[in-house]
Amino acid sequence: MSGTAYVIGTFDTKAEELRYVAGLLRAAGLPVVTVDVGTKTPAADADVGARAVAACHPQGLDAVLKAGDRGAAVTAMTAALLRFMASRQDVGGIIGLGGSGGTSIIAPAMREQPIGLPKLMVSTLAAGDVSAFVGVHDITMMYPVTDIAGLNRLSRVILANAAHALAGMMTRQVPVSADSRPALGLSMFGVTTPCIQQLTARLGSDYECQVFHANGAGGRSLEAIAAAGLLQGMVDMTTTEAADHLLGGVCTAGPDRFDVVARTGIPWIGSCGALDMVNFWAPDTIPERYRGRLFHAHNANVTLMRTTAAELERIAAWISTKLNASPGPVRLLLPEGGVSALDAPGQIFHDPAADAALFAAFQRHFLQTETHRLISLPHHINDEAFVAAVEGEVRRLIPA
Template sequence: MGRVYVVGTADTKGEEMAYLAGVIRAAGRSVATIDVGTRNPAIPVDVTAEKVAAHHPDGATAVLGIDDRGTAVAGMSAAFAAFAETLDDVAGMIGLGGGGGTAIITAGMRRLPYGGPKVMVSTLASGDTAPYVDVSDIIMVPAVTDIAGLNRLSRIILHNAGQAIAGMAGAPAPAADDKPSIGLTMFGVTTPCVTAIADQLRADYDCMVFHATGTGGRTMEKLADSAMLAGVIDITTTEICDLLLGGVLPATEDRLGAIARTGIPYVGSVGALDMVNFWAPDTVPAHYAGRTLYKHNPNVTLMRTSVEECARIGSWIGERLNRCDGPVRFLIPEKGVSALDIEGGAFFDADADAALFEAIVATVEQTDRRRIVRLPLHINDPEFAEAAVAAFKEIA
């Protein structure tokens, strides 16, 4: 069953670590404590800070004995991330901390495999947790009070968190079937297409659908890099719009990088490349004044991409596809790229679409393995989904 690792800075959070470890032991789980502090611990621990610090690329001296707190925290974060990768008996990991501790502990948690229980009790859990969770499956639990000594409320919070990790570690999810997994990208405006594709492939594949919100695409590509995907059907590449045009749900410059590195079968398309995402209307940058906007909901505003922008997006995609030596089929739906980009729709713009399509065709160096397929269909037509499925089966 492995062990539940309780992680904290034992120099300042020792009392809380000991209490949390006791809760988990009382629930019947095997426990090991890890100190990621940079000063003398207040309690005995199973894994010392010195042992963790030794995993820093520059050795323990790059972590311990440093007066500057920021440098010490950064050093221990790197060391714990490297140390976490060496653990092979993790039934679960739970951490507790403030700002520094949260940064250190989640750096290690992010290196653990998906699916393993990871719980972080943090004073930062009710704010912007993106820097700590990133594209991992860490569960953030608000500490409510500062982690500065036990009190009647902190005992309850830590008790509940301990019971949660003990339950997860003691009753792991059943093993999945042996069908190979594929990644698919979807947005609300491409849902009919991606749903139809998944329905047609689910008998033979474990279909993992990712919401194309920036983190969705990054997660999918992380799984590809980790050899957890047998292929990708990337219908919704909209995150590239936000990357290039300053939207709030951007990809990184490494979008499609995992496809190039792994060479796994790839079917892509231009889903939702007609839009850039912003929050409420007053968050749209001033230099976009006068543009066509669509209120998706009270918190999300979409901006139609222009002819010039679509040409830029198409060239960017084409350049990335040229780096892919694995089998690639890139499908172009000539009658529209989203539910809004349809004749009579809010974002219908034949000229912008044409600029996008022509830029892709002009940039991609087509070979027997890398092909562009133009279809006289809308992206949400049932026939387009059928064509995507056929293309994937051809190269998988």
């Protein structure tokens, strides 16, 4: 065990539940600090009162407690808690209790904590889409079933489970691994799975291969891990999230995709996997401007749209600009035989002319230097020969 359990919530509305959770954690042998982030009536018995937290706001205490309306106060308290938690040196784990307001205040502070530090948010919003609160961080969300509005026979059980879960995370040590292999982050989609499976088989004895699904959240997760210094290299074979970002698909990783490469200079070996497609949900979700395009039903809920030559030129320019900014080594490998399982002879998205436009755009926009190289290969991305070339670049740039 190391560090203190921080129990955070709005004591003006949830004091009874917060005291209950804190008591269970203390009974489990953990040091505990309770933190009040209420914006109405400050609690008298929290270890750290709302006024002390609010005083951490860049504009001072009044920016929170005299914010005017509730929305402004919640937003200000969110900023204050971020600064407060960043100042603490003893954080061993965090548990928060909240509805929409409390979750909005507490989750951002959790996201700023290191990956691996236990974080558990008991939230009435946890039964819905929690991506806005979790982001790409290891926050455990627990749905309380009842509202967090007083203790009862059901809430006591659920809150006890939450408290004991945090206690378990804090007191049970992660098994120590003697693994000294360099860690690689690889991006994969279903249509590039053969490529990644071959790579992990070839590299697995000398490298720890961490695979991320290129579905938007996966790309953000890959880059968050890289930004945290937990990877020695990125093997970013599936860059399809760029297509979704630029063309309005649902698997976008946002405008910051590839920026970690420029910020950190991490060795990057990648390709243009699955740039032949943009992802949408069921057909009735596809924007009207794309009606009449070539589509493929991946399943009942996912529809793929084939990218055009003009779109691919735009995508290549965007990716190249991002990679050109990297101070570290970059290897961009172009599979001239096709960029996905659907982009192969006889497959629905096979379009050599569109692919040629993609490769030509990379040739124009990617700036080659002593450390940045563009490598064109007459193979499909899932071919063994292409995989072997990728393996060679990995081993050259990131010695095992």
